[in-house]
Amino acid sequence: MLQLPETPRPTKKLASLEDSYEQCRQVTADYAKTFYLGTQLMSPEKRQGVWAIYVWCRLTDELVDGPQAAFTTSETLDKWEEQLESVFAGHPVDDPDVALVDTVERFGLDIQPFRDMIAGQRMDLVRDRYETFEDLHLYCYRVAGTVGLMSAQIMGVERFCDRLQAPWSPPRVLNNPVNTINKAVDLGIANQLTNILRDVGEDARRGRIYLPLEDLAAFDYTEADLFNGVIDDRWRAFMKFQIRRARKYFAQAESGIGTLQKDARWPVWSALVLYRQILDVIEQNQYDVFTRRAYVPSRRKLMSLPLAWLKSL
Numbered sequence: 001m002l003q004l005p006e007t008p009r010p011t012k013k014l015a016s017l018e019d020s021y022e023q024c025r026q027v028t029a030d031y032a033k034t035f036y037l038g039t040q041l042m043s044p045e046k047r048q049g050v051w052a053i054y055v056w057c058r059l060t061d062e063l064v065d066g067p068q069a070a071f072t073t074s075e076t077l078d079k080w081e082e083q084l085e086s087v088f089a090g091h092p093v094d095d096p097d098v099a100l101v102d103t104v105e106r107f108g109l110d111i112q113p114f115r116d117m118i119a120g121q122r123m124d125l126v127r128d129r130y131e132t133f134e135d136l137h138l139y140c141y142r143v144a145g146t147v148g149l150m151s152a153q154i155m156g157v158e159r160f161c162d163r164l165q166a167p168w169s170p171p172r173v174l175n176n177p178v179n180t181i182n183k184a185v186d187l188g189i190a191n192q193l194t195n196i197l198r199d200v201g202e203d204a205r206r207g208r209i210y211l212p213l214e215d216l217a218a219f220d221y222t223e224a225d226l227f228n229g230v231i232d233d234r235w236r237a238f239m240k241f242q243i244r245r246a247r248k249y250f251a252q253a254e255s256g257i258g259t260l261q262k263d264a265r266w267p268v269w270s271a272l273v274l275y276r277q278i279l280d281v282i283e284q285n286q287y288d289v290f291t292r293r294a295y296v297p298s299r300r301k302l303m304s305l306p307l308a309w310l311k312s313l
């Protein structure tokens with residue numbers, strides 16, 4: 001059969017690898033100061049890898065949350081997913097993809113967490129309520145647990161115990177990768193549950209409730225109460241319950257950090273300790289997440305870094 005030459009794809013001149021990583025660095029530094037600080041403690045390869053996935057996650061989130069969100073449809077996400085497939089096939093489409101293609105190859109990243117994150121953004125297009133915690137858990141896995149999976153592949157798992165041991169004792173296997181992976185997902189979920197509690201008021205103003213309706217009902221608190229920002233004993237008890245649940249996920253994640261490669265431990269401990277403090281601030285604000293944004297002051301953030309360092313030893 002006659003083989004026609006392939007129609008050449010219109011080629012756009014893309015950034016060089018160096019410029020692409022520099023763009024990713026810049027975006028991370030501007031949008032995620034704490035994560036960026038954490039990446040400074042990692043090896044240059046890991047640091048660049050985290051910037052590349054940060055930018056991809058940010059762009060994905062922007063599709064449903066950014067200024068153009070009103071124009072995002074299921075087809076927009078289909079296109080975004082095609083672009084992702086192209087990146088994983090080694091063909092960058094836009095400037096930040098150049099760095100991502102390199103990161104994917106360097107670390108042998110798996111595409112599934114990226115696809116799952118897009119599936120999470122699809123949920124945002126069609127849902128604004130979650131009946132059960134199980135429903136919400138799936139959403140949290142998709143938009144945040146996946147970040148844990150992507151990051152853990154870059155940070156790398158240290159399989160053997162590196163504490164001081166008697167020279168004659170066999171190396172102790174500290175963990176299996178499956179365990180680390182679960183804990184990486186737990187940290188993402190803990191962060192997302194915290195995000196949700198912090199943003200209750202903001203989400204309600206957009207007509208969205210990311211709290212399990214079954215839990216609201218169990219505390220006899222109605223959607224109308226939520227939209228009216230009612231803070232009473234029912235709300236306080238409800239929030240205590242949700243905060244306890246988020247802390248449980250942080251606690252589960254803790255034991256995974258020691259299984260990561262050394263240079264990743266302090267950054268991840270810092271991320272955990274800093275994010276978890278948002279829950280403390282919500283408590284200090286007497287659970288008012290309607291009119292006050294739980295914000296951890298920079299001084300307090302800085303003061304927790306030595307504690308994170310101690311924990312990472």
Ligand SMILES: CC(C)=CCC/C(C)=C/CC/C(C)=C/CC/C(C)=C/[C@@H]1[C@@H](COP(=O)(O)OP(=O)(O)O)[C@]1(C)CC/C=C(\C)CC/C=C(\C)CCC=C(C)C
Pocket residue numbers: 035038039050053054057058061065143144145147148149151152180181183184185187188191192195196199253254256257260267268271
């Ligand atoms: C074994 C073990 C414990 C390993 C550690 C694995 C690890 C590093 C886990 C961290 C996971 C993490 C940082 C999750 C972020 C979760 C999160 C906040 C997701 C947000 C989703 C959407 O939420 P929403 O729209 O409600 O929120 P906004 O109002 O828009 O903020 C996200 C916004 C999804 C997109 C996520 C990001 C942009 C953050 C990506 C971050 C990284 C790649 C850096 C991770 C690196 C370090 C050093 C922690």
Ligand SMILES: [Mn+2]
Pocket residue numbers: 061062065
């Ligand atoms: Mn968002």
